[in-house]
Amino acid sequence: MKYRLAQLALILVVASNVQAADVSPAFDKTVQPFFQTYCLRCHNAQKQEGKFRLDTLSRDFADQTVAQRWGEVIFRMNSGEMPPKKEPQPKPQELGQAVDWISTRITEGEAARMARRGPVAHYRLSREEYGHTVYDLLGVYFDVNLPGAFNEDPRWHGFDRIGSLLTLSPSHVDRYFRAAETVLSRAFPDQPPKSQKGRRDANTAQEKWLQEQGLAGPVRWPIWPGHGQHLVNASAPGLYRIRIQLSALPSFKGRLPHLALWHHQLKRSVVGLDVSAPEDQPTVIEIETFLPEGNFNVMNESPGMLADGQTPSVTQFPFVNTKASRQNRPTGYRLFNDEGQSIFPLLIVDWVEYEGPIIPEADQRKREGLVPAKDGDLAEARECLRRFAMRAWRRPVTDAELDRYLKIVENERAAGEPFQSAYRAAMVAVLTSKNFYYLEEGSPEQRRATVNDWELASRLSYFLWSSLPDDELFRLAQQGTLHRPEVLRAQLTRMLADAKISRFTESFPRQWLQLHRVGAFPPDASLYPDYDKWLEKSLVLETTGYFGEVFSKNLPLREFLVSDWTMMNPRLAMHYGLPRPAASSLQRIALRPEDHRGGLLTQASILSLTSDGTRHRPVHRGVWVSEAIFGRTPPPPPPNVEPLAPTPSNQPKATIRMQLEAHATHATCASCHQKIDPLGFAFDNFDAIGRWRTSEQVAGGNGDDPAVNANGKLPDGRAYNGADEFKHLLVQDMDRVAEAFIEQLATYSLRRVMTIDDAPQIKAIAAKGKPDDYKLQTVIENFVMSELFQKR
């Protein structure tokens, strides 16, 4: 021991020589003895528990990474996690002194850390933001998800708008160029697109056949799952209005048909909704949506038949109604059960009408004054370009900047291009400028600690609308009044009430809760044959719809953990084993305790995104809870960890939990698993796609499937039995949960990872929301009105 301490002392001396000098006498008197007594035995040169070595941890608090690591040390000391319970425990006074010292150093280092940040920060728009921005700028719908349109943005714990990750490569520049050309050619086409109308009717020219068959008719198109009828053509991309008269019959088990518009060329559907209408009372569905150019099938996207190419007579029989019309060959698919009911959800279409592209007046207005009316009028061109660049770049544009772009017009003209075409080249240049696809904060000539009004306008609008500021925000930025609390509060209220807020209520929960992982490992079809794409979409819809409901009703953050309601559509209800809701769209329904749901954590989206397609993963579930709810990312597992092996056939069946508990007895695994696993075991009553169960289906092994054990103890010793009790334990930690939520909100809106320097402000925002029970809109307001929101 003596040897080890001597060695440690030597290391500290050496380290202190090479690191930034720390001459604080308190360190030698209070902190170092504390570390020696309680920490260094496990975190020194000989032993680095958790791969962490304290003896060589730098004390250069001006370094952001160092400060972060010390922040982690404080967190573990304060939470009682360190030193471990089995080790000697410090007295509160000793602990307080050590924590104080570290906290003080972190605070002292903040100014130096801020000074180290560049004078200008650049945050590239995510592709989702690009799409919304060009729509709000020019009224052009540009599908950023089209193959080849844009690269997928990298994510940090689900967030795809973190500036430090959104780098720029030559391929981005190339795609921005192509996108700009496309967007501008649609906004200002050489020939305005003609709106076209089309109508297809199943009964057209069927009179003779009906007469021959002795049937009254009319002939209708039956559309079985996995099948579609080519009925819509979009001659140009844009907004289309489509009307479909149809009946929509549920399957014999009550599953509703899922109507979709399926794009031939993209080979994917662009619109989808559950529909229901009796066979003898068809209904007219109206859809208004943006469509890419191409041909569309009206498709039944319910799960069912697979077009395996082996069944020649799929559904090619004239159809009048489900009583008279049957497969004409026994080798066709089985469509009706032995009682004559439709086995599958069935769409029966009478006719389809479509019209488009439609250019709404509001979209047309966005384009006014952006293109010179007269050929050759460079003065007008300058003013038009100024208006365009100002909106696109979200800030005033200097004459010097404009000169460069007008030069493009002149050069193009000199090269023989017509005036409008030359002007278009300048517009393309505006949209391919870094000023457009980067949000810039800061000034090269002036080191600012806060954003200016123009930057604040963009912060607000990209936070809440994922797009550029509107005219009102621009006006206030120009006046220089936006930052005033009363103005900012009024604008926030206006923005929260705007229809574009749905972009926030849809995008933020997707990113915060990492919903992009839903379906990342498609569930094994042999284990989960009932799983389908519409269910997968519905899982996400429940969660984003739930967030939207908490937002619009301004409910407390607590509702993210526990509730007696959720958002449900018929497909989800079937998945959860709940009664089918009245309407076929997403709607709020009441939950009973025996439904075992409520809050976000027991939604099937969350339970499935933490699974791997064949089985649930308690550890992943634990990590997710830790990250999303507590804002803490556990360390990654050590390399070369043996995977869990399937139960041998001569052994009794074992649950994943049993196997994990055996695995976690290894000292190298136990320290982390005992913190993570209890956060995941609470959900063992839910399988890999989030269905309730009381026993765990185990492949291999012998005997019955073992019963689920969803009991556990949190690291602080509080026990729970099942997910409901677990969620209520989390509610007791509401302050911590609220702080973590605000951190997520800040990460999303400030486009950067929160640091130890942001922690006090986050704490303060949370504290402000507590008296109001952490109502969501109040929390957002407190955040927007905080110093943190305007901190650069």
Next chain:
Amino acid sequence: MFGISQRSSAAFLVLLVFAVPLFAEDHVPRSGQFPPAGTGQYLAGELVVIDPVNRRGGLRLDGNEGERYHGGPLHYFAMLPYGMISFNGAPAELRDIPIGTHMQGYFYVPPVGEEATIPPLPKDMERYQLKHNHAVSLEDDFSFYQRRGQSWKIVSIDTNKGKINVAPVGQMAKDGISTPYTFDIDDLTKVWKGRTLVDLADISPQQVVQFNLGWSPGWRDKEFAVSEIWLDDESRKFATDLQRRRHVKYQKQRWLPGWIDSVEDNDFGGGTVTLTLFGGMDPSLYAELKATQEKGFGVAVAEKSLRTWFHRSDKKIGQVVEWKETENPPPGSSGIQVRMKFTELLDGYRPGRAVRVKCHDWLFVTMPSEERVKTIEEQKRSAVLSLP
């Protein structure tokens, strides 16, 4: 006996013979149900015409009841889907049986809904109508007697007169001939000993034999000619083995027949199907299926005639969930019931509907055009006997 005079008892006997078809147990077959054991009307006659593709044919019935031999029609019949055919002691198809072979079988009235399969006789022949025209079994004499444990001992043979006297030995068959009998024989009779054809001279008294019968000028008096005779065990085994091989090949190409017992649909695709394999196939075929069940079976929809459409394409492949065997299955059944899971189901997977089941390891073969059902019109046409 029982106070009935000899004359009146003779009259009663005549009445009884005529009345058999009317008063026999009229079990009416139904799709999905095998008939009870011991039921069915025994009928025998010479196979005169066949429609081998649709498993139908016409028998010239034994004797001359009601002057049928002189002026009546053939007895047209259809094999029930589970109807079993035997030839030379092995399972067979109608096509395997030479025209002119004397056959014995058990028949039922048409199944419900299939009354039109065998069209009614013309008005002037109506009196000859026998309603039992759906066969559950059809066997040549070799198979019929051997299966029941009955053989024939040569009593004497007179090649000059062309007569052979035989006496039944072993266990007596309930139906057929079970008394000493004299048959025609001549140098057209094929005589088998070991694996070779021998001469009439090789037939000698005391030999225990099996034979097949055919037409004789004395047919109306239930006289028959011996068309083929097997003198020893080796010759019989050889004949059986030849037919068995032919049968196994045939079934491997067309797959084992059975029918659907029940279907449990999933509304998200596929479902679970329970089917029962028909009986009468060579045991090696069932054994092969059983041994390879983990690889799954192909199941093609078949007509009542056991014809398929384009079975190699139209089948769906399912995974076996359960293989169940029952002892003493009813006639027509193998006693093997298989429960299978499919990701897709065909319209023809309906309770009572015939299917053919393919072992994974059997090679896919395309059937010749005339065997396949190709159109709805053809399907309708093939549902009714169409013979001269």
